[in-house]
Amino acid sequence: MRVAFVGKGGSGKTTLSALFSRHLARSGAPVVAVDGDINQHLAQALALDQHEAFAAPPLSARTGEIKDYLRGTNPRIPSRDAMIKTTPPGRGSRLLRLLGDDEIHTHHLQEVGGVPLMVTGAFDESDLGVSCYHSKLGAVELYLNHLVDGPGEYIVIDMTAGADAFASGLFTRFDMTFLVVEPTRKSVSVYRQYRDHAAEFGIQVSVVGNKVTCEDGLDFLREHVPDDLIAHCEQSPYVRAHEQGRTQGELEPHNLRTLDRMRAAVDARGKDWTTFQRHAVEFHLRNATAWARESTGQDLVTQVDPEFQHGPVALAAASA
Template identity: 60%
Template sequence: MKIAFVGKGGSGKTTLSSLFIRHLAARPAPVIAVDADINQHLGAALGLDEAEAAALPAMGAQLPLIKEYLRGANPRITSVESMIKTTPPGEGSRLLRVREDNPVYDACARPVRLDPGEIRLMATGPFTESDLGVACYHSKVGAVELCLNHLVDGRDEYVVVDMTAGSDSFASGMFTRFDMTFLVAEPTRKGVSVYRQYKEYARDFGVALRVVGNKVQGQDDIDFLREQVGEDLLVTVGHSDWVRAMEKGRARPFDALEPENERALELLARTAADAHDGRDWERYTRQMVEFHLKNAESWGNAKTGVDLAAQVDPGFVLGDHCSGVGAALPA
């Protein structure tokens, strides 16, 4: 299943997503973690040192390889250059699966050993000084969106994405790619403002959204969040000595995490599983196509010089039945 963590900058979404990833890995379950935030901190939250985190390959830098692999033998895609971030799969396209090895994972993913378990970690790559004034960060996360559009995942397989902060997540159709979106909110007016934006934007797209209250210090904070977000409030999380030790570089075994926080993580997992069970692959594919046509009309056709609407395979529905077999990559 595909799970996103969103929230205001500083809300603790990266910390909570890293705890959730550790919880899944300890089951153990296959997990692909993706750092899609403009500030790349997920690697550090998962225990990588500064050098290890900096050495993670940038998905954005591997976009030509990603496109070439996913294009496969799809006759509707005339060239790699004509693929954009929203290009949907069709007959002949290659698909990605969580439990496989492929050239995309070889180029973009790195194994991270946790206590216990192991995951694959991918990162969009940081927004660098050389990007200022000449690049949009959403061009980097386009590699993530393209991969999600071509990913077939099962109930006991996990893709967890730490999204960019605030409402920037709506700059593409990627916010519709998830079975469950957890919005991390502090018990403050600013903390719930992003929730209101997200709720409004997501309403028309059937996005499953639940709120995780973070940095909660007492019943008054819980009452405030409940007043502001109502039944969307799933669970609250307070201070964690385990997290504080981790942030100081004094890692403890994960089974030393406070029981109440462990129960909160398990509730997140059960909630996501329930949402996945209700996935509608036809709607999922239809939304993908709708965003592609919007992007094609607004900028994609002009940029590529191609009518990108022709890339849509009207008879194709993504799902477990798809083989995802295409031609081999050139040597």
């Protein structure tokens, strides 16, 4: 299951992404965490020392090589230059298993705090005034487009803040979207904006309240997020100590129960490969006609393989 964490900047989505990833990993579940935020802090939230560098190369540094690998022998994609971030897989494409022995997982994963982690890559000086951060997220979108995750497997992605995720079709690549909301009017405003955009595409969001310090804060969330609130986290001395570099102690019982509720909500969500494929094709056709034809000089509409149906059957056929 693909799980995204979104929300207002500073709401705590990176912290919750890390807590949820570690919670899954400690249970023995196969999990991969992906830092897809412009502020690349997930490694530190997972316990990477501030003086230690994340050694695995960022996905955005090898987008060309990733394209070459994923397109495989697909005749509809003759070169990496003909492949854009929304290009869907087809017959001949390489499909991925979670934590598989493939070029992407073996090159880009590093275990941090017991969690296998991949990072998108920071927005550096050479990008200023030239590109937007969503160009770096293209490698993540390609990865998710070609991944066939199975039952009991999890991909946890810390996304960009606010409604920036709607700048691409990446928001449709998830099975579960957790919107982290503080008990403030600004945070609720971001929730409403995200909820309304997502609803246009049939995407459901589930709200996790965060930084709740009193009953008044919880009542505020219940009033303003009446239908989507599934759990909340109380202010956490454990998290504060962890952020200060003191890793002693354990997460508080209430917050631990919240992580359990979140996992139960994810596990209860069915996998819908048909809708996943429909969204992939829809957003690729949008991009192909809006800018990619002019940018590449090719008609990328023809990259859609009408006979291809994503999911375990396609993976089995590709592996045969």
